[in-house]
């Protein structure tokens with residue numbers, strides 16, 4: 356299987372870099388790579404947010420803030436590559452063709468952002484489309500997709516399954532501000548919709564659960580229904 360995993364910056368760098376988590380994720384990636392072709396797209400986390408907030412204070416434009424955010428995501432990609440070791444690319448690919456070459460050479464793709472105007476969730480969806488992935492996993496610090504923000508509403512309910520049209524509807528009013536993407540960005544949702552990419556949302560902090568999701572076992576999360 357070709358699997359693309361979008362790892363939210365919130366789990367790689369919640370406040371500081373979570374080195375233990377990165378090492379465990381690297382071990383899982385190396386293990387999964389024995390059976391599958393794996394690509395990991397890393398978010399920017401606290402690093403991206405800190406830099407973007409500072410740049411905004413200096414009056415930087417949104418595109419400059421995006422470019423700063425992209426640098427943070429690529430920094431995390433470099434760090435995860437180092438943890439994975441020789442099976443991963445040394446340089447994070449900056450575009451999809453280069454990522455595909457890494458995958459075709461049977462190595463693990465580790466990349467961050469590409470272009471301004473979206474988040475790494477969109478990068479992972481585009482990469483999944485480009486390499487014709489069998490599965491896209493969106494791993495964040497939330498257990499899946501809820502009907503309301505579970506951080507603010509105690510009665511928020513997780514969807515076991517959600518139609519892609521409903522997800523697109525939920526996120527269409529979200530901001531496109533640098534460092535301010537919420538659940539998932541609209542571009543990612545639209546790409547998943549147009550190419551009917553098999554997609555699941557899971558809590559990536561629980562690596563056992565992430566593994567189960569990839570291996571087709573029982574897992575906690577949300578499945579996107581997009582089969583027409």
Ligand code: UTP
Nearest residue numbers: 364398399421424468469471474475533534536
């Ligand atoms: P993230 O993908 O981490 O965004 O990229 P996020 O969803 O806001 O943060 P997490 O993952 O939930 O913590 C960080 C920022 O980098 C810019 C955007 O400004 C984004 O918010 N970025 C990233 C781009 O402009 N293009 C990209 O391809 C990736």
